[in-house]
Amino acid sequence: VSAGIVLALLSTGCTRNPDPQPTGSAAPASPTSVASPDPGTAGPDALAAYRGMWQAYNAALSIPDPNHPDLVRYADGEALKLLTTGIQETKDEGLKGTGDAKLNPEVSSAAPVDAPTTVEISDCLDSTATKLVRASPGPPYSDSPGGLRRTTATVSWQPSGWKVTRFAVQEVGTC
Amino acid sequence: MLRWRSLVALALAIAVVSLGSVSAPAYADNFKPVGCNRKPKPPGCTVTVGKPGSGGGQNDGNGGDSDNGSGSDDGTWNGCAYEPAPGNPAPPAGKTPADGGWFVEVCLIGDGKGGPQTSAPMWIDGPAPTVDPAEIAQQAVAQLTLPRPGIKVNPDPPARQFVYFPTWVWLDGSSWASQSATASVPGLSVTAVAKPTKLVLSPGDGGKTVRCTGRGTAWTRGLDPDKKSPTCGHTYTRPGSFTLTATVTWQISWAGGGQTGTVPDLTTTASRSLTVTESQGLNTTTRG
Helix, strand or coil: CHHHHHHHHHHHHHHCCCCCCCCCCCCCCCCCCCCCCCHHHHHHHHHHHHHHHHHHHHHHHCCCCCCCHHHHHHECHHHHHHHHHHHHHHHHCCEEEECCCECCCEEEEEECCCCCCEEEEEEEEECCCCEEEECCCCCCCCCCCCCEEEEEEEEEEECCEEEEEEEEEEEECCC | CCCHHHHHHCCCCEEEEEECCCCCCCCCCCCHHHCCCCCCCCHHHEEECCCCCCCCCCCCCCCCCHHHCCCCCCCCCCEEEEEECCCCCCCCCCCCCCCEEEEEEEEECCCCCCCCEECCCEEEECCCCCCCHHHHHHHHHHCCCCCCCCEEEECCCCCCEECCCEEEEEECHHHHCCEEEEEEECCEEEEEEEEEEEEEEECCCCCCCEECCCCECCCCCCCCCCCCCCCCEEECCCCEEEEEEEEEEEEEEEEECCEEEEEEEEEEEEEEEEEEECCCCCCHHHHC
16 A cells, blocks of 8 residues: 555656646646646636636637537537537527627635635626527527526536536526 | 434435526526536536534434534535335234335435435334434525525716615516525435515614615616606715615515425625715806
C-alpha cells in the first residue's frame, strides 16, 4: 500500500506543471493533459465552463444545431442531454434563438474543500435580449420578452475537463 | 432492531418546486426550451431535501439524536422509511392481520443515484409505522421558493416620476403566482401551497403605506397621465430620491395524508429607487 502511495505522489509530482499558468486566453474549461483539477483555479475554471456552455447553447440555438460541437466542450450528462433536447425541439418547431443572455454567475459552493471536483454556481441570468423566432419567414412567433431567471448549475470535474453536468433555469422574474 | 423514533426523522424527501395552479406566461426567450417550465421538469429543477430539521424550527418530539442516519456533511442524506411489503403476505403463525403487518425498510444511500435499497420483508407488531403529515409538511414548506416581488413602475425608471402625477405600481405576473412544493416519503406525499394574498407598498417619502388590490394594474400606453392607478400606486408631492418597497404576503397551506393545515404567513419584499422631480415646463404659462 505504501508503495502505491509513493508512486501516486511521485506521479502527481511529475504531472504537475511547475510553471505558472498563463492567464486569460487559454481555454480553462478544457485542459487536455491534466489528470486532476488545479485546486487553485477550480472556481474560475468552473465559471468559465458555465459561461462557455451558455455561449455554446446560444450559438447552437441560433442555427439551430443540436449537435453543435461546442456543446460537448462545456456540458455533459443531464445538462448536455437537456441542451440537445431543447435545441432539437426548437428546431422541430421551426424556430431558432436570437441574441445573447447576460450572465453574472457566482460560485456558491465547492467540494471537497481542499481539492474541489464539484462546484455549484448560482446566477441571475438576464435573457431580455434573447428571443425565439421563426427559422423561416412568417408571422412573428411571439413578442413575449425574457427577463431575469434564477439559475443554478453544477460543474463537475471530468477526465476531459470541467463540464456543467446539471442546471436549472427558473421562470422569468425569479431573481 | 427497529428504530421507531427514527421514522419521524426519516425523510427520503424529494421536494419538487413547481408553479401551482396559476400558469406562468410563456416567455419566448432562448431559455424556454431548457428551462424549468419544461414538462417533464428537468432533473436539475428537482430539489433534494437535506437532513430532517434543516428547514428550521422542527421540533423532534422524540429527542432524536445521532443514531438514525443523519445526513452526511456533504449534504447528502441517508434516509430510510417503512412501507407495507408488496403482495400483502399472510401473517406469520400465531399472528392475525390485526396484530401488525409486513413491512420493508426502504433506504436511499448517499445522493440516491443508486436507487432505493429495499430490505427483506419483516413483521412488525402493532399499528403500522406512520409518519406525521405535519412533519413532512414542514419539509415541503421549507422547500417553497417564493419569488421576490418584480416591481413595475410607470413612469418606468430610469424615467423620472413627477410631483403630483400619479405613479403606477404593479407586480409582474410571475411574482404573483401560487407556488407549491411537495415532500414525500414512501406512502405519504404532502404538498405545500403558497398563495399571494396581499401587496403593500411603502412609497418611501414618509407617506402612508398603500394596500393594493391584487398585484396592481399594469399601465398601458395612451392612458391619461393624470389618471391614478385603480388598484396600486402613489402620488409623490415633493421631489427627491425615494425607495419604493413592495411587500407580498403569502398564505401557506398544506395537504397530504388525509390532513390539511396552515402555517404562519410568509412575506417577500423588494424595493426600487425612484427619482421624483418637479414637472418643469408645465407651468410656463403663469409667467405669461
